[in-house]
Amino acid sequence: MAGEWQHTTVLLNEAVDALVTKPDGNYVDATFGRGGHSRLLLSQLDERGRLIAFDKDPEAVAVGNAIEDPRFEIRHQGFAALGELEAGSVTGILMDLGVSSPQIDNPARGFSFRGDGPLDMRMDPTRGTSAADWLATASVAQMAEVIRDYGEERFAVQIAKAVAARRQERGPLATTSELAELVARTVKTREPGQDPATRTFQALRIFVNAELEELQAALEASLNVLAPQGRLVVISFHSLEDRIVKQFIAKHSREEFDRRAPFAAPKPTKLKSLERVKPTAAEVQANPRSRSAIMRVAERTEVL
Incomplete structure (x- = not known):
C-alpha cells in the first residue's frame, strides 16, 4: 500500500506562502503527489476558497479522495489538463515536478535502481x-x-x-x-x-511519462486559466525542467514588439518574475532529496 512509504514535501511553507494571495481564491495543485502542499494550502483558505488537484498516479488519487473537505477536488489526470479550467478563473497554480518518495521507494513501481522490481516507470x-x-x-x-x-x-x-x-x-x-x-x-x-x-x-x-512535453503544455495552459495577479509557482528538480520553466517565465516577462510595425505600442507582458528560491541548508540536511530543488514564482500581469 502507498502508506508504507512516506513522503516529505519539499519547500512546503515557501511554496504555499508564495502561492496564496487570497484566502477566498481558486487554486490548483497540479501535481498532488501525497498532498503535502494541498493540505497546507487548504489550511490557508477560508470557507469560500477552492482547491482542485491533478495527478496521474492512481495511488495519489486514492490519497486525495480520502480528504473530506468540500472545498477540495482531485482529478485523475495529468497536469496539462488544467487547461480545461475556465479562462481567468484561477488565483494560483502550483506545480511540484518531483517524483514522490512512495513512487521511488516502492520497487514495484520500477522508478529506482536501489531496489529490484519490474521495469515500469509509468506514473x-x-x-x-x-x-x-x-x-x-x-x-x-x-x-x-x-x-x-x-x-x-x-x-x-x-x-x-x-x-x-x-x-x-x-x-x-x-x-x-x-x-x-x-x-x-x-x-x-x-x-x-x-x-x-x-x-x-x-x-x-x-x-x-512525456514529462517535458506535459510541462510545456501545462505552462502554456496556465497563461489562459490564471486570473490577473494570479501566481504561478513551479518547483523543479533537474536542469531540463528548470530550463523550460526559466525560459517560459523569461519569454512572457518581456514586452513583444512587432517588427513589421516598429512604431506601434508593444504587446503587454503576460508574466512578472517574482523570485527564485532554493531549500535552506537545514531542509537539505533533513531531506537530502530536496538538494536539487529550485522554486520559481511568477505573477500573471496582462488584463484578460
Missing part, C-alpha cells in the same frame, strides 16, 4: 507503455537519443548498444536491477557519489 501504470516494453523494441538510435537528451548521459550510445546486445543474446530487460547492472558495466566513470544508472533511469522516466 499511471494503467495507461501507456512501460520502460521495459519500450526498451524491448526501440532501435539503438532511438534509445541513444532518449538517454542522451533526457538524461544528459555522455555514454548514451554505449548504453543503447549494450541494451540491444543484451536483448539479442538473452532477451529483453525486465527488471530495474537488470538495467542498473547493465549500465554499471557499460559506464566506466561517473561523478563521485552518483550511481552510474542515475541518468539513464531519469531519461527513461521522463520519456515514458
Whole structure:
C-alpha cells in the first residue's frame, strides 16, 4: 500500500506562502503527489476558497479522495489538463515536478535502481507503455537519443548498444536491477557519489511519462486559466525542467514588439518574475532529496 512509504514535501511553507494571495481564491495543485502542499494550502483558505488537484498516479488519487473537505477536488489526470479550467478563473497554480518518495521507494513501481522490481516507470501504470516494453523494441538510435537528451548521459550510445546486445543474446530487460547492472558495466566513470544508472533511469522516466512535453503544455495552459495577479509557482528538480520553466517565465516577462510595425505600442507582458528560491541548508540536511530543488514564482500581469 502507498502508506508504507512516506513522503516529505519539499519547500512546503515557501511554496504555499508564495502561492496564496487570497484566502477566498481558486487554486490548483497540479501535481498532488501525497498532498503535502494541498493540505497546507487548504489550511490557508477560508470557507469560500477552492482547491482542485491533478495527478496521474492512481495511488495519489486514492490519497486525495480520502480528504473530506468540500472545498477540495482531485482529478485523475495529468497536469496539462488544467487547461480545461475556465479562462481567468484561477488565483494560483502550483506545480511540484518531483517524483514522490512512495513512487521511488516502492520497487514495484520500477522508478529506482536501489531496489529490484519490474521495469515500469509509468506514473499511471494503467495507461501507456512501460520502460521495459519500450526498451524491448526501440532501435539503438532511438534509445541513444532518449538517454542522451533526457538524461544528459555522455555514454548514451554505449548504453543503447549494450541494451540491444543484451536483448539479442538473452532477451529483453525486465527488471530495474537488470538495467542498473547493465549500465554499471557499460559506464566506466561517473561523478563521485552518483550511481552510474542515475541518468539513464531519469531519461527513461521522463520519456515514458512525456514529462517535458506535459510541462510545456501545462505552462502554456496556465497563461489562459490564471486570473490577473494570479501566481504561478513551479518547483523543479533537474536542469531540463528548470530550463523550460526559466525560459517560459523569461519569454512572457518581456514586452513583444512587432517588427513589421516598429512604431506601434508593444504587446503587454503576460508574466512578472517574482523570485527564485532554493531549500535552506537545514531542509537539505533533513531531506537530502530536496538538494536539487529550485522554486520559481511568477505573477500573471496582462488584463484578460
